[in-house]
Amino acid sequence: MTVVHTGRYSKFIRPISILIDLTVILFFSFFLFKDLVSNVLILVFYQFISWGLIAYTINFYDVYRFTAPLEIASKIIKQGILFLLITIAFFPFYKDAVFSEKNISIFIILTIVLVTVFKFSLFFYLKEYRIITGSNYRTAIIIGFTPEAIRLKNLFETRKDYGYRFFGFFSDKKTNHDITGKLTDLKSFVVENDVDEIYCSLKEVSNNYLKDLMEFADENNKTIKFIPDTKEIFSKNLKIDYYDFFPVLSLKQTMLNEPEVKSFKRLFDILFALSIIVFVLSWITPLLAILIKLDSKGPVFFRQGRPGIDENEFICYKFRSMRMNKTTEKEASKDDPRVTALGRFMRKTSIDELPQFINVLLGDMSVVGPRPHLWSQNKEYGNKVKKYMIRHCVKPGITGLAQISGSRGEITSDRDMINRIRFDVFYIENWSLFLDLKIIFQTIINIFKGDKKAY
Incomplete structure (x- = not known):
């Protein structure tokens, strides 16, 4: 089963911006400091780390389609100083x-000038591109028909x-030809029209509806934002943005949505x-290839399409641990006759998962994250288990918190899932580097101990 997913190029803007900035630093460092520092690479490494830490601290790359130019200038000044x-x-x-003093002054001036030029050029180019072509837009609907909602529309x-296309108002409290539908019509409309963002006027909804709406947004990977009014809704989970002078409240994203964290996690994944x-697969692959061929007929590697980030399909690699069969979308069960004698050992020790480090290197997976399920499991549990689809907002992992916590192996009931x-x-x-390291460490321990649910 394959899911076709169409994305925007917006996700590439931050990585491109970061790459341009680091290239500028690299170029001017070699040009101005090669005769002043014995090993200029040490200086460049120091500058890269420093630039990244400062950028993360002041949210230097948090520039959105509604960010004001004055705010961008303020970020550049802080970063530069x-x-x-x-x-x-x-x-x-x-x-x-x-x-x-002279070389440092020239270095900083040239670096900040070029960073400023590139940043504003990219920012204004994208704005003009949206206006001229109508591309890279987001679709939006508004819950409520209040004066604030009309102002936002x-x-x-x-x-x-700003690159928004407005699809309509939804309200139970107003009867007007401008109303697209009632609140009960909203979910089906959002899914059928692939709406990106839901703006909610809190005067129009109850707490129970709001809770249900947030669960719906989580499960369907939709962004929900709030139009503030007199209700006391401010909390640590909300942040405020301004579209011109119009305030909009958004739920804060998790750490794994931050570009700096994603870049750091990706670097860790590549190195690991x-x-x-180099040190394991290079010698264990030819050895296992011989044993797998002797154990049963078929290829050394098992390849299977799995749902990855944003539910895009990728090819997941494993050492083949089963006899050739036509029931690959059926998960293994205890004493499964499809599993070979060697396969039982590999599954018990998780050695069959080692080729997935190739998936990590290719960028399809992470070392730590939610395990990639079968497409059949996605289809069965996607609308049955609350927050199931949230797992697709990050890359799947070779190991994960569920696996080291006893929730691995065969799914025999809804409770297991x-x-x-x-x-x-x-x-x-609740991601943190410490949590990733803890999961990796516990996974290594489980490999040597063996897991009774690994079959």
Whole structure:
């Protein structure tokens, strides 16, 4: 089963912006400091780390389609000043470096000027591109027909550079030809028209409806934002943005949605996967290839399409642990006759999963994350288990919190899947590097101990 997913190029804007900034730093560092620092690569590495930490601290790359140019300028000034101070701090502590006020001044000025030019050029180009072509837009609906809701609708229609297409109002409290439908019509409309963002006027909905709406948005990977009014709704889970002077409240994303965190996690994945491929897979693959061929007929590797991030399909690799059969969408059960003698050992020790480090290197998977389910399981539990689809907002993992917490193996009841999803959602909402390291460490222990549910 294959799911076709159409995305926007917006997800590439931040990585491109980061890459441009680091390239500028790299170029000017070599050009201005190659004669002042014995090993300029050490300086460049120091600058890359410093630039990244500053950017993460001040949210330098948090620039959206509604961000004001003045706010972008403020971020650039903060980034430039802090980066200047940290660059200066390098020289007194590196004995093989000569401090040059002139070169540092030129370096900072040129770097910030070019970063500013690229940042504003990209920002304004995208705005003009949206206006001229109508591309890279988001579709939006509004719950409620209040004066604030009408103001927001007018803003969408007058500020074409924001890139929004308004699809209609939904309300039970107003009868008007401008109303697209009632609240009961909203869910089907959102799914059928692939609506991206739901804006909710809190004057129009009850607490129970709001809770149900947030669960619906989670399960269907939709963004929900709130039009503030007199209700006391501000909390640590809400952040405020301004579309011109119009305030909009959004639910804060998890750490794993932050571009800096995703970049760090990706770097960790690459380094970890490379170490496993070089030091383990390089010698164990030919050995297992011989044993697998001797054990049963068929290929060494088992390849199967699995749902990945945003439910896009990828090919998941494993060492083949079953005899050739036509029931690959059926998960393994205890004493499964399809599993070979060697396959039982590989599954017990999770050795069959090692080729998935190739998936990690290709960018389809992460070392730690929710395990990729079968398409048949997605179809069965996607609308049955609450928050099931949230697991697709991050890359699937070779190991995960559910696996080290006893929720692995065969799914024999809805309760088994509910427990697994509970751990997956907890991991996504509470990610930290320490949690990843803990999961990896516990996984290694389980490999040597063996897991009674691994069959």
